[in-house]
Amino acid sequence: MYVYRMDDLIEFLRMRNVPEETVEKLEQEKIDASVIELMTDEQLKTYFPSYGDRLAILGFCRQKASNRNDPNKRKSKLFERLKSKISKKSKYDDSATTSQQHTAKNAQKTMRKVELGWMNYDTENEAFKLVRTRRGGGTRKVDVSKESKKSDLIQQAVKLFFADGKSPEGDITEFEVDLKDYKEMSIDEDITVGKLYADTRLPLLRFYLTTKKRSNSGSHMQQEIDVALTTQELNSSPTKMPAERSGNTDNTDVVYIGSNMEPEMPFLYSTEIISSTLDENALDDSNTVTFDTGDTGDIFNVDDQILDDTLPLSPLNTIAHSEQIKRILVVHRGHVLPELIAHFLDESMLGCEIKIQIIAPDGKLERGHDEGGVVRDCLSEFWNEFYEQCTMGSSFKVPFLQHDFGQMHWESVGRIIAFGWKKEKYLPVKIAPVILEQAAFGSAKSDVIENFLKFVPESEQAFFEAWRSDFTTVDKEELLEVLDGHSCRKTPTENNAEEILQELAHKKLIQEPAFVIEQWANMLSTAISHLDEISSVYENLQPTVRKVLRALSFPENMNTQQREIQRYLTAYLRESGTQGLSRFLRFCTGSDLFLGKTIVINFTQVQGFQRRPVAHTCGCVLELSVFYDSYPDFRSEINKVLECNVWVMDFI
Known part of the structure; x- marks a missing residue:
């Protein structure tokens, strides 16, 4: 039978984090018992009925007893522990020296290795997201000069992730680019790679090329509409209209409403806005009306003969005259959705005669004269963008509510529906x-x-x-x-x-x-x-092959070449699906829907590099060359034109 020392037992229990009340109970037992120092196996069972626990206690107490009986052994263990600590300290000093030598060696280098990654902006989550390797991203290690700055690293990253300027996410010209560090903070333009290594003390620096689409959409709809409204207000100031821009001289009033126009493009307020600022005593002896435009301080003199045609003085005539106002809305290709919504926020739009002018992506005004074709083209582009950004659904769409698209915007869309019909x-x-x-x-x-x-x-x-x-x-x-x-x-x-x-x-x-x-x-x-x-x-309104073929109007007397082209066009339309027919109708009439327009087919003698289908959307005229060697040749060329989706009205 083994006899346990109470002090060893209590020490063991404290090492094993036994609840304090159990330890206190044993200490009290030690005080109350007649045998203060010792405890037998039978007494231990009352506290620890598990045999395994008693074995662990037995091993610990025997080890303690052995150390007490052999003090040299205990001292040797202390010496071993001390030697272990000394050796660890020596290793640490050696590693510190090695690290200092490595740092000194890096300081002498002219090139340093860095990691480059790519993060693209996720419009749904409104945050930058790391592009995976399978999408052309991942992390790349490159050697760069220690004097490299932000612009040099961006150039290096673009070469890696946008080979030939392109990637699975799009063309590099479509993005705004920036460079961020490992903390996803934008890098200072003038700081060098060497300075960053010295400041951060990191063994390897990582940078991220960040890209974000230049054009806003989806949840940024309100921002685009606000921009369109702001530029409208800035540019909609009364001015005289040059004759070359005025069109027909018999028009009563022309109101240009737009944004970012060329300097020579005028913008006129509607008649009722100008007449509201007219002073009753402004008519002088020279038969000229003088009026002030308000904050700008500009003074305009208008001859009374012109005034008879433009500024009726009686309120009754003003109301009747306002129904004859022609408003020319100016919109940009690619931004038709927010700009047209901004225009139709004005409730009086539905009471005006509206024409549309479009600014091409290069910033120049398209030369197409609106006799219906430009309006149809603008409506088609507007609704295609609307389906993508403001609706959900498959074949049929349902409007999607957005926090930045409120009551006045939906009312504006309703006016556009009414205007289109x-x-x-x-x-x-x-x-x-x-x-x-x-x-x-x-x-x-x-x-x-x-x-x-x-x-x-x-x-x-x-x-x-x-x-x-x-x-x-x-x-x-x-x-x-x-x-x-x-x-x-x-x-x-x-x-x-x-x-x-x-x-x-x-x-x-x-x-x-x-x-x-x-x-x-x-x-x-x-x-x-x-x-x-x-x-x-x-x-x-849905286009079908039968409807489109019936809408084609060919010349009455056609030669052999012209009849061959007629067969090519008929075969092409018969094998086109609904989407192909919509593209064809939009190219010829401006509308991607079948509006019952007759498409007049004219034949030309154009050949070589200048040969291509040409459409006049206002008159719904399609010009086709007669110099096609075969149907596949004809089909290939017309497909290239219709599928590019970049049509600019560059002649009248």
Whole structure:
């Protein structure tokens, strides 16, 4: 039987972090017991019934007893521990010396190794995101001069991640670039790599090339509209209109409204704005009216003969005259969406005669004269951008609410719908028809479920169609997963398909866009209320091969070459899908929808490098060369023109 020392036992328990109350209990036992120093196995069992615990205690107490009996052994262990500490200190001193030698060696180098990475701006999360290796990113190690600065590192990174100026994310010219350090802070322009190594003391520096698309979209819609409004206000100052810009001299008033125009492009306020600043006593003996423009302090003198045609003095005549005002809206290619919305924030737009002029990407005014074609082209570009940035859905779209797109913006979009229908019979056919019906008539006339099936992706549409026709063939788990994505709270059965789909469709197409529908109701209830069925109008506007072929008008007397080109064009249209027909219509008429325009085909003798299809959208005229060797030659050339999507109206 082994006898334990109470002091050893208590020391062991404190080392093992045993609860303090147990240790105190043993100390009290030591005080109360007649045998203060010792404890037997039987006594130990009462405290530690586990045999394993007692074995651990036994080993510890025997070791302590051995050390007490052999003091030399204990001293030797102390010496070993001391020697170990001394050796560790020696190793540390050696490593410090080596590190100092390595630092001194690096200081003598003219080149240093750095790591370069690439971070691209994620518009959804509004943060820079590291580009992975499979997308052309990753981390690259390169040797650079210690005197290299920010511009040198950016140039090196662009060569790595944008070979020949291109990458999977886009062309380098499309991005704003910057360079950030390992803390994702922008680098100072004048600091060198050597200075950064000296300041940071890091063994290897890492830099990130950051890229961000130059053009704003999506969640930055409000910022673009604000910019368009600001430039409108800055440039919309009264001035005299040069004869070369005025167009027809018999027009009553012309109001240019735009932004970032060339210096010679004038901007005129509407008649009612100018006449409101006119002083009744401004008419002097020289039959000239003088009026002040306000803050600018500019004074304009207008002959009274001109005044008769431009500034009627009676309020009644002013109201009647304002209906004849022609407003020319100026927009930029690529920014039609925010700029057109900014223009139509003005409620009086629908009461004016509106024409549009477009500024090309190079900053110059396109020379196309608007006789309908420019308006159609602008509407097509506007709605294509709107579908991408402001809606969700597959074949049919539903407006998507954004925090920076408020009531006045949705009202502006409603005015654009009304303007497009009034001016060119153009409707946004990708917006679910039940939404326009709800806004125009106060109730949905189309089948809500059919609209919903065209709103969801094709894969979900197939599941819902199968559920409606034969429930036994549907994968139940996947159907539940699809319904869960639409927040459905009912279990699908063989008999409740129509009920659930009706509820989901009403929620998605009527309830969720209710705010947008409310803003559109005032405009659409008067603009398109006369239509019996919007769905039938949608069908008429959709381009088909039969409609487009019937719209073509060829010369009555054609020679053999011309008839061959006619066959080429007919074959090309017959093998084109809906998207190809839309591109063809937009190229010829300005509109990507079928508006019933007759497309006149003219033949030319152009050949060689100058040969190409030429369209006049105002008159809906298409000019085709007769010098094509084969149909593939014709198809290849017209495809290149239609698929480039960069059409500039460069002649009148």
